[in-house]
Amino acid sequence: MSAATAPTAPRGAVALGLPGVRRAPRDATDPAAVAAATAGRPAAPGLLDPSGRTAVDLRVSLTDRCTLRCGYCMPPEGLDWMPDDELLTDDEVVRLVRLAVERLGVREVRYTGGEPLLRRGLERVVAATTALRTADGSPVEASMTTNALGLDRRAAGLAAAGLRRVNVSLDTLRPERFAAITHRDRHADVLRGVAAAAEAGIGPVKVNAVLMPGVNDDEAPDLLAWALAHGYELRVIEQMPIDAQGAWSRDGLVTADDVLGSLRAAYDLEADDPATRGGAPAQTYRVRPRGADPASAPLGRVGVIASVTRPFCEACDRTRLTADGQVRSCLFSTSETDLRGLLRGGAPDDEVADVWRAAMWGKAPAHGIGEAEPLTTSGFARPSRSMSAIGG
Numbered sequence: 001m002s003a004a005t006a007p008t009a010p011r012g013a014v015a016l017g018l019p020g021v022r023r024a025p026r027d028a029t030d031p032a033a034v035a036a037a038t039a040g041r042p043a044a045p046g047l048l049d050p051s052g053r054t055a056v057d058l059r060v061s062l063t064d065r066c067t068l069r070c071g072y073c074m075p076p077e078g079l080d081w082m083p084d085d086e087l088l089t090d091d092e093v094v095r096l097v098r099l100a101v102e103r104l105g106v107r108e109v110r111y112t113g114g115e116p117l118l119r120r121g122l123e124r125v126v127a128a129t130t131a132l133r134t135a136d137g138s139p140v141e142a143s144m145t146t147n148a149l150g151l152d153r154r155a156a157g158l159a160a161a162g163l164r165r166v167n168v169s170l171d172t173l174r175p176e177r178f179a180a181i182t183h184r185d186r187h188a189d190v191l192r193g194v195a196a197a198a199e200a201g202i203g204p205v206k207v208n209a210v211l212m213p214g215v216n217d218d219e220a221p222d223l224l225a226w227a228l229a230h231g232y233e234l235r236v237i238e239q240m241p242i243d244a245q246g247a248w249s250r251d252g253l254v255t256a257d258d259v260l261g262s263l264r265a266a267y268d269l270e271a272d273d274p275a276t277r278g279g280a281p282a283q284t285y286r287v288r289p290r291g292a293d294p295a296s297a298p299l300g301r302v303g304v305i306a307s308v309t310r311p312f313c314e315a316c317d318r319t320r321l322t323a324d325g326q327v328r329s330c331l332f333s334t335s336e337t338d339l340r341g342l343l344r345g346g347a348p349d350d351e352v353a354d355v356w357r358a359a360m361w362g363k364a365p366a367h368g369i370g371e372a373e374p375l376t377t378s379g380f381a382r383p384s385r386s387m388s389a390i391g392g
Contacts (some may be wrong), residue, residue, distance in 0.1 A: 004283040036357040046105035049363035055319035057108045061247035061391025062119040067149045069183040076183045086324045090121040101132045103353045110147045112391035123161045130162025148193030153201040167199045167206045172216045172245040205232045211254040228300045237305040256306035279317035280304045329363035
């Protein structure tokens, strides 16, 4: 499988997804409908789900547009972008984030896309977010996932607005591979953006890499060596079935075990205590040179996000807001709840908060991607939107 093209799904590829779950309808403005959707829910202000999880981490997509064309996300020609009038305005984003923090218990907000740096008002939105305080008076932690194109020009302003962490998507250290994967010759620009973020004090800078067989699956040790040398933290992510083309298949997956095997050929890895992981998606490892004293100081850390082969749904603490104002209880949810319509229809904060709670009360126990090997069970259905429209 090549990430530089938009391949057709191979024979035996499995359509994935999640069974439909009970949740508030997209136009849920009727209090009776919200009450029905939350039947049995404990009286609590936070974003609870029936599995006992509470969402405190909000992912906000600011746009579905992107400056790259990574093959595992979208075709080379791009997609039909959302009309501008369907996107949440800056004020609408800020209102929903404020409501999430002050009424629903959210403590962390990550801005995503598409590419969030395409949002002109990004600094203003981040500043409004970091001015908020949680119920215990703590500041909200604001972060961003980006491809870093243009970050060199905006890193200082984002740091001044209060952005504290950034994840940069970078799948290769080789410019020619980068151009093949992304259909853009912008590798040097990404490196400048990453360096600018670190220089501005936004850190730790985490570098997200997706490895693909026959494309860049040989680069894990090189990516880790580069990250360690610069003080960044590498995160290797299993490719997920959320590409716009619908071409994902289990046969084309570089697994967490593959990644760890490659890294252990060059380094000694010591897993961090899983009990300290919380809702974080990555299992992290302390990295030392091969044969080093286990008591010696590590060179740094590396994380592996095994969404497919080692799902972490039981600890999920996320709620998601798309660029057009739809709540998604899971990245792989097959339905969503409209908050934009409520805002533009004049709904008060109490009503919007109730609908958001109802949406999260419909969250399924797990997305189910890794339930069987091979993935042939019938309990899957791909989400109707691709990653660029949902947000990372």
